[in-house]
Amino acid sequence: MAKIDPADEAQLFATIDRWVAREVAPRVKEFDHADKWPAEIVEQMKELGLFGATVSPEYGGLGLPATTYAQIVMKISSVWMAITGIFNSHLMLALAVEKFGTEPQKRHWLPKFASGEVRGGLALTEPNAGTDLQAIRMTARRDKGDYVINGTKTWISNGIEGSCFALLVKTNPEASPRYSGMSLFIAPKGPGFTVGRKLEKLGYHSIDSGELVFQDYRIPADHLIGEAEGRGFTQVAGGLELGRINVAARGVGIAEGALRLATDYAQIRQTFGKPIIEHQAIATKIGEMATRARAARLLTLDAAQAFDRGDRCDMQAGMAKYFASEAALENSTESMRIHGAYGYSKEYDIERLYRDAPLTCIGEGTNEMQKLIIARQWARQSGSV
């Protein structure tokens, strides 16, 4: 299991704090409002090693434990959640290769992913299939030493700026059960693989969400992760625990950021001769927000610690993801209300957190699905199933 010396961890956190304060915070409005790709910030993320944060050192990464990684995501997300998606989704691609790839696949791809030289993400969702992933229609047909892929993916983070994706397809569309006909490929951009369009969004700006179109896209058979057909769905599921801890950490960041903005504002803004934090109606909101943010943080660290111990943690990760994302939504809404009219202004930061928060309830499995997963696992552990 990945470990880090506490002194090294403290130094890493200090570096991230400095970077966020000096480089990210002053520029976030400019990028977010223009929905502009933050090229300079991405270069700095490369230097910080974020594209290899959870990749093992033997393949050029930092090999961080999930607990350390989650706290980095929280720190960045408390100021600008969207940019964590640029390396979070990319690390899901790297995880699939490291966990399920062959040794030659790991040696070839992981150092490039870890350095950020090749960046990308996870391409699962299709226009007709998100939650019900087994309903995807994209096919890969074997043709001698290659596979020929046809279909469309949508909502793919880093889809435009990224150059390589873990691509979920059906190698046997007739298979029963459906998941047994699914396979996962390492798919670099090339002939037959084009970007359909950039999707416009409520929030989560500056990170590109794209529709990806595959028309007779041909890749060598050695791009099949693990070089065995029929394992794609299980391989994707194998990354979900860390993926959900990622999203939970983003939710914690937003919940804490919204709380900080509300607390600062409530101490400055005066009505009826005193700061609004001295009115009980506002103080109780701050009390609730602080409790939600703390509970979200503890649930997320609990899941990350279980992950680092190598324990099965789908229930803990689901609880953390569900609770932290709802905390992000509630805290950003409450913080906006505390800001009064200024909360509705684009000059203040809270409007961005308010627009970014809902995504955490959708990504890596909607919260509706998280509750079903939690209930199933809870019942199993309680011995009722």
Ligand SMILES: Cc1cc2nc3c(=O)[nH]c(=O)nc-3n(C[C@H](O)[C@H](O)[C@H](O)COP(=O)(O)OP(=O)(O)OC[C@H]3O[C@@H](n4cnc5c(N)ncnc54)[C@H](O)[C@@H]3O)c2cc1C
């Ligand atoms: C900004 C953004 C970035 C994204 N990035 C990526 C990415 O990088 N890669 C990728 O592959 N995908 C990505 N997605 C897609 C995302 O994973 C899906 O949107 C998500 O899985 C939900 O799928 P859907 O939108 O098709 O909703 P649907 O599956 O159509 O669900 C619609 C509603 O029905 C509910 N529902 C569905 N089935 C059930 C059920 N059995 N029981 C109860 N409720 C149910 C859902 O919870 C939801 O409320 C992204 C989405 C967004 C918005």
